[in-house]
Amino acid sequence: MDIVVETDRLGKRYGRTWALQECSLHLPAGRVAALVGPNGAGKSTLLHLAVGLLRPDAGTVRVFDSAPYDNTTVLAEIGFVAQDTPLYRDFTAAELITMGAKLNRRWDAALARRRLAQLGIPPDRAVGTLSGGQRAQVALALALAKRPRLLLLDEPVARLDPLARREFLQSLMGSVAESGTTVLLSSHLLADLERVCDYLIVLHASRVQLAGGVDELVAEHKQLVGPRHGNDPVAGVAAVLRASHTDRQSTLLVRTNANIDDPRWTVHEVTLEDLILAYLAEGETQSSHEAWGVPA
């Protein structure tokens, strides 16, 4: 399988604070990947490193097998929509398309025009006067007009109302179906992700907590309900992510490495959302313990 984005012990520091550290992951081609984490987890930093806006302070990042920092060859293959979908507000949508044509070697202006026409976005009004949803669509159209092999989206729907969010994801998925572009989109909103993404990267407190295909991840995680459980290992359980106990009963969220055959445990499937929340909560306790200097 082709790897589009690959990082190895990647780190980025602002002053003395690490925004991202020890980040090793790979994103296979053709996936729609979600980069999930709370605000400040390092999502934007990772995306900026991947699009070459930032230079790593540690480790490496490779996109299409090249270092992306200040590399216009790689940049030509990447469509990027930054957070809050920044656009020159006094430009019209048509002028922004012209701008793209002037700044890129490969540019499909017809594609961008067609998309915006379909969405009913006026070509001759300053984009600053458009709605947030329309601006996001213009930004997406500009990113797609590069005919990129990798699309990076930083919180594309965070500021949109539900209808605009839906419309944005519709256009995104429609164009992914047409072009087969690999997508990496960051979000701290978990709804919609299950439908849209088939690959998941969970970041928390500047570290990667979890990365992998959604189906595989959901399949290997289970919720177990059974008798009050001490610390003795359960056959088939690789790690316990979360445990809650009553005096008689224990509920465990676990990562499995084999079938759970123990008849004392009832096995429940987990949803993607459960899974993400469990890993975020784990990261939370970890970093909190680190901050207080006590063992977790």
Add this chain to the structure above:
Amino acid sequence: MIWMTWRQHRKQALFTVIGLTVLAALMVPTGLAMRNTMASTGLDECVRLALDSEKCNTASRQFSNEYSSLAFVGILFVILPLLIGLFWGAPLVAREVEHGTHRLVWTQGVSRRQWALVKVGFVGGATVAAAVVYGLGLSWWMTPLSHAGLSSRFSVLLFDMQGLVPVGYTFFAVALGIFAGAIWPKVLPAMAFTLVGFVGIRVALTVLARPNYLPASTRTYPVFGLASAPERDKYDWILAVGVRNPDGTLVVPNGTVECNQVVEGPGAPCGSEFGIEAGAYNWQLYQPAGRFWLFQGIETGIFVALAAVLLVLAVRAIRRIA
């Protein structure tokens, strides 16, 4: 990229052109009026032939009555480079970053270095062109005023308004603005930094450095005797004057004493109240008027060099912004 730069800055360029046009509309008629007055009163004749007649003095007085206040209009031009630095230089990078659009434009197919070079080239070129226009224009406008002997064009504000230096100042102000915006990418702080930095460096150079670009000349003439001040160019830039005793001690700072009597004789000797001894002499430290263009060149060179350093630093800083 050029299309892009033009599209982004065309409104700004339009405002600048309008501003300069308004200034020209103000300056051209007054400049012509001054020349007319000079011609009609015969003052230009006096200046050319260096005449010193009653008629010439009257004409000169009449001219200065009429126009001396106009010299203050020129002060406007001292702050013009600063305005250009504030409104062209500071927002160039800072506004992009403040609006987040740097992430749009730097992730297209153009490298940041190329972006920076075109932007700086375009804005720098446009501002330098504007500065050349108003620098030369103002030199033309000021000529009658300095010819009429109202002041030396070496004097602090007049030197700063005309000739080459406005080009240097403007280029420097723009570079300082770009640099400030690149290391502190917010429009208002960048403007504040530009304002403080520009005024600070300008004042420091004017006060401390300019009098010493070249070693100043010294002129001495005796206090006593009928031989008074030697012939001098009235456009010389006098840095300091005083009266020194024969041993060199300064007895009268900032003053000139001329006595046509000798120390002996009845009554208090001339200048004895200042402690002037026999053989004392008047002393002047000055930059000769002929060095005007040399000094213009030196000062412009300093500011252009500073601007170049700032631009190099700015382009480096731009590569670290994300």
Add this chain to the structure above:
Amino acid sequence: MIEFVLDGRSKVNTYMQLVQQVKQALRVGLLEPGDQLPKVRDVALALAINPNTVLKAYRELEIEGLAEGRPGVGTFVKRSLAGASLPNQAKLREDLVVWLHQAQAAGLTPEDITALMETTMRATLAENAVSGRPP
């Protein structure tokens, strides 16, 4: 051509929901062999879902022999699930109505009926699966 809908609150996987909807349409005769299934792009666009999910659902249908992909054209229905059962449905429905009236007469509430149906169905169909009889 059919149109897919998604039940956001369902615990069933998105791709499974698509498979089930195609099967349902095949069962009730909405889709017949030779019909084209909606294009992947159109489904992805309409439902705002990952096109890979749609592809996965179609692949599942192909594996089950219900559909076939024609490169460059689309995915088409190959086999129907309506089969012989469709004409029989009217008769079966009549029987069910009679039985429901009996159940009501016996004092069962609608909830009781649903529970009885579900447990019986699960037990019976599970038996069939074990003994290898077609469902």
